[in-house]
Amino acid sequence: MAGYMRTAVLMAAMTALFMGVGWMLGGGAGAVIALVVAAAMNLVTWWNSDRMVLRMHGARRAEGGGAEALRRLVADLAADAGMPAPAVYLIDSDQPNAFATGRSPDRAAVAVTSGLLRHLDREEIAAVVAHELAHIRNRDTLVMTITASFAGAISMLANFALFFGGRRDSPLGLVGVIAMMILAPLAAGLVQMAISRAREYEADRVGAEICGNPLWLAAALQRIQGLALRIDNNSAERNPGSAHMFIINPLHAHRYDTLFSTHPRTEGRVAALHEMARAAQGSAAGPWA
Known part of the structure; x- marks a missing residue:
């Protein structure tokens, strides 16, 4: 529950940033317009997020006999998690990786790279799929897509305001306006990172429960x-x-891609999963004892 409260607070902060940039552009009317734009943007994102992201990465439906084992694995894990089986997609990339997308558990997809199937064993693949199912069940897929849209829109508005000078009669003065236009995108990026990192730890925990062994997921994270x-x-x-x-x-x-990473350190995630396994082994009723 604390994790959901934190996410709600961070989402409110993202909305406030968006409205703040709108206010710098057009005063009170600009803030209201920004709020309306945010609502419309979120509606479009809610409706199209899965198709947009899958198309972005050239994902294709996992079809044919060669994909049967993967589809069956996803369906079995979804049944264990008490949720509908998502659609399964493949991405042609040798880098092992995966993501989930979709606005709800009833309209969701899990996409894995061809490299994930080549480089990981079945237990590790099951753990990765379980992690992605946890994101779907927790509705993280929608939250993370919306935050990415917000961050991009804030940067766009800030650049627009810098180009046209913002509100020259702002009580913050011209220097304050310029400072806010520079800092707002940075703040939006930090909020996006905070939301993503919090949801990754929770998806690790729930995914370990779904697949049945935290150590499978720990091994998969290290290998990936x-x-x-x-x-x-x-x-x-x-x-x-x-x-x-x-x-x-x-x-x-x-190297430059790690400057503003949206993921927590893999070492910390692996340590948390090992602690989860130790706690289960210390309990007589632990499922991994």
């Missing part, structure tokens, strides 16, 4: 992290705004 350092994900490099949706930052291949 190591390979992502060496293998490019070209579609993610072209669309860095979607990087926060992947289980591991797909932009690790380039």
Whole structure:
């Protein structure tokens, strides 16, 4: 519950930032217009988020006999999680990675790269899929897509305001206006990172419960992290705004991409999963004892 409250507060902060930039552009009327635009933008995102992200990464439906094992695995884990089976997509990339998208558990998709199927064993793949199912069940997919839209819109408005000078009669003065226009996108990025990082830890915890063993997910995260350092994900490099949706930052291949990472450190996530396994082993009724 605390995690959901934190996410709600951060989403409110993102909305306030958007309205603040609108106010700097047009005063009270600008703030109201920004709020209306935000509502419309979120509605469009809610309706089209899954198709937009899948198209962005060239994902295709997992069809044919070769994909049967993956579809069956996803369906079995979804049944264990008590949720509808999402659609399954494949992305042609040698970097092992995965993400989930969709506005609700009834309209959701899990996309995995071809590299994930090549480089990970079945238990690790199951753990990755379970992590993505946790995002769907927690409705993180919609939240993270909306925050990415907000961050992009705030940056666009800030650039617009800098170009036209913002409100010259602002009580903050021209210097204050310029400072806010520079700092607002940075603040939006920080809020987006905070939301994404909080949801990753929760999805790790729930995903470990769904797949039945936290150590499977810990091993998968370490393997993906190591390979992502060496293998490019070209579609993610072209669309860095979607990087926060992947289980591991797909932009690790380039040093500058780690400057504002939307993911918590893999070492911390692995440590939390190992602690989860130890706690279960210490309990007589623990499922992994």
